[in-house]
Amino acid sequence: MRIKQIVLASRPKGLPALTDFRTEEVTLPDLKEGEVLLKPLYYSVDPYMRGRMNEGKSYIPPFEVNAPIESGAIATIAESKDKNLQPGDVVIAASSRPLLPWATGIIRKGSDVRKTDSEIPPTYYLGLLGMPGLTAYFGLMDIGKPKTGETVVVSGAAGAVGIVVGQIAKLQGCRVVGIAGGAEKVKMLTDKFNFDVAIDYKGNPDISKAIAAACPNGVDIYFDNVGGEISDAVVNQINFHGRIPLCGQIALYNSTETPVGPRWQPTLLTRSVLLQGFVIGNYASRFQEGIGQLAGWVKAGKLKYTETIEEGFDHLPDALLGLFSGRNNGKMIVKV
Amino acid sequence: MRIKQIVLASRPKGLPALTDFRTEEVTLPDLKEGEVLLKPLYYSVDPYMRGRMNEGKSYIPPFEVNAPIESGAIATIAESKDKNLQPGDVVIAASSRPLLPWATGIIRKGSDVRKTDSEIPPTYYLGLLGMPGLTAYFGLMDIGKPKTGETVVVSGAAGAVGIVVGQIAKLQGCRVVGIAGGAEKVKMLTDKFNFDVAIDYKGNPDISKAIAAACPNGVDIYFDNVGGEISDAVVNQINFHGRIPLCGQIALYNSTETPVGPRWQPTLLTRSVLLQGFVIGNYASRFQEGIGQLAGWVKAGKLKYTETIEEGFDHLPDALLGLFSGRNNGKMIVKV
Numbered sequence: 001m002r003i004k005q006i007v008l009a010s011r012p013k014g015l016p017a018l019t020d021f022r023t024e025e026v027t028l029p030d031l032k033e034g035e036v037l038l039k040p041l042y043y044s045v046d047p048y049m050r051g052r053m054n055e056g057k058s059y060i061p062p063f064e065v066n067a068p069i070e071s072g073a074i075a076t077i078a079e080s081k082d083k084n085l086q087p088g089d090v091v092i093a094a095s096s097r098p099l100l101p102w103a104t105g106i107i108r109k110g111s112d113v114r115k116t117d118s119e120i121p122p123t124y125y126l127g128l129l130g131m132p133g134l135t136a137y138f139g140l141m142d143i144g145k146p147k148t149g150e151t152v153v154v155s156g157a158a159g160a161v162g163i164v165v166g167q168i169a170k171l172q173g174c175r176v177v178g179i180a181g182g183a184e185k186v187k188m189l190t191d192k193f194n195f196d197v198a199i200d201y202k203g204n205p206d207i208s209k210a211i212a213a214a215c216p217n218g219v220d221i222y223f224d225n226v227g228g229e230i231s232d233a234v235v236n237q238i239n240f241h242g243r244i245p246l247c248g249q250i251a252l253y254n255s256t257e258t259p260v261g262p263r264w265q266p267t268l269l270t271r272s273v274l275l276q277g278f279v280i281g282n283y284a285s286r287f288q289e290g291i292g293q294l295a296g297w298v299k300a301g302k303l304k305y306t307e308t309i310e311e312g313f314d315h316l317p318d319a320l321l322g323l324f325s326g327r328n329n330g331k332m333i334v335k336v
Numbered sequence: 337m338r339i340k341q342i343v344l345a346s347r348p349k350g351l352p353a354l355t356d357f358r359t360e361e362v363t364l365p366d367l368k369e370g371e372v373l374l375k376p377l378y379y380s381v382d383p384y385m386r387g388r389m390n391e392g393k394s395y396i397p398p399f400e401v402n403a404p405i406e407s408g409a410i411a412t413i414a415e416s417k418d419k420n421l422q423p424g425d426v427v428i429a430a431s432s433r434p435l436l437p438w439a440t441g442i443i444r445k446g447s448d449v450r451k452t453d454s455e456i457p458p459t460y461y462l463g464l465l466g467m468p469g470l471t472a473y474f475g476l477m478d479i480g481k482p483k484t485g486e487t488v489v490v491s492g493a494a495g496a497v498g499i500v501v502g503q504i505a506k507l508q509g510c511r512v513v514g515i516a517g518g519a520e521k522v523k524m525l526t527d528k529f530n531f532d533v534a535i536d537y538k539g540n541p542d543i544s545k546a547i548a549a550a551c552p553n554g555v556d557i558y559f560d561n562v563g564g565e566i567s568d569a570v571v572n573q574i575n576f577h578g579r580i581p582l583c584g585q586i587a588l589y590n591s592t593e594t595p596v597g598p599r600w601q602p603t604l605l606t607r608s609v610l611l612q613g614f615v616i617g618n619y620a621s622r623f624q625e626g627i628g629q630l631a632g633w634v635k636a637g638k639l640k641y642t643e644t645i646e647e648g649f650d651h652l653p654d655a656l657l658g659l660f661s662g663r664n665n666g667k668m669i670v671k672v
Contacts, residue, residue, distance in 0.1 A: 265588070274612050
């Protein structure tokens, strides 16, 4: 069977371009016993994928040039030689090998996928109950350790992780301040997601002043999704014994040189601040705990979610690039 | 009684000068019931004192202009109106108010001092069993959490804290690499204090290369006493799940502007590194545990110490300034 796949054509310098991707046709072999043919329905695109486009040691290996890009995905079974799976079943890749290549048809062992729960919208497996939701849950609860009455600031607040962080922090009794880019996003944060204050960094001439005004008691937890100057401004307001779960650095992912900025170390030292870099893989042994807690909040109506769903298999690279201009509200998903 | 005291004459910009201090004479009142007159014997001078010469919020209040400088000290009782203390007793200020002003005579309540143990050299109370030793112990053990076989790098290794960090790390079965300035200091670290490797940053044209060579398995714990470019070089070698107890930033204390440098955040994020700023006051409730452990190692011959003892009350400001040119080996103490 002939399928289309999207490969990395070249390693980008700085911001990736559509020319860094290439679509090609390949032929899949016949299914062997125990295998299934997957037709993807939805792909997740995530900021961390930018890092995999570079060479070099990181927490997951880089994408190979001329090999398919891969990301989280929901698929349906098109053909099955596994007796536990029927055509039409909706599945997600098992957590032992959680990503699917960007391809219009994929062969996997039946044991490498698991069926989704039909009572949960399938795209939630890519967001709220997937990597972004778990990242929010463990980063905030395990590193941030929020206490009632504390002030939590979230950057990238309208993103797939940020909206979950803010809502969980509210559930813990915290004052929650979100930072996002654009009037529509900040309105969403306060109106739909119950943030106490949302700051539009694009529309605000003095972000430091806005943060100080929004945090009259300082910042106890700064959940950092963005890095760069926004984070510098928040860290200036950090309290003694503050905690900084360091989750993303989207402002820096496209840097071609070592980014330079004000040193945080004197502030972190004199205020006894904890900063912990983390990736969600560190918590793999606790995923079921996280999913259970998140699903419980969803069913109790305490946790909402929002997605930006763009369409088309050929549109995947452009959707990924859209993350870096902040085109998404909440989780960015591509329906293929 | 007339005494001399040394006050802060002006807040330094950048490196302090002797003209930022002033000696003056004042008259002490007569002793009241329960009070003692202290004659200082030894003063501690410590890098953190530079921070107190600035205005602004920090973990301890700044020195006041025209008020005496204060630091850790050992004193003898010159006169006593406290029945528990006799002239000639050697004392240290109680931990509730642990510093003494730079003065040739000081009045305190008897209940605000405690006698030292005559079996322990009195200056050890300012170093190994004092703030520097406790800083080393809690920073390494509580934040660094060393495991057998790990690699520990210490900057400012020949300083009052560094020599203790390195020795405790060796007691935990770690490979220990010290960074210090000068051939004499690095020789002391390997010959006297049993460091596996000591790097002379002053005599080394490529500090990054030297660190990489000394740490073939990368760096698991970086105990940072100095900040600046030395620390940048170490952090480049930090391992996944590395820990950085952030203890001092002597390279930055005399900065007049916000120091700028390469951002550590991408490294800390992708390698899941913990960075924890701390000051020893955070561990006040556990000081007895730390002192007990350190004293036990000293008595067992497992922990050595070295001091640079300079002389003269009037020499105190110059001794403090000497820390910033690295004039000390180990703890800097002034005998007055």
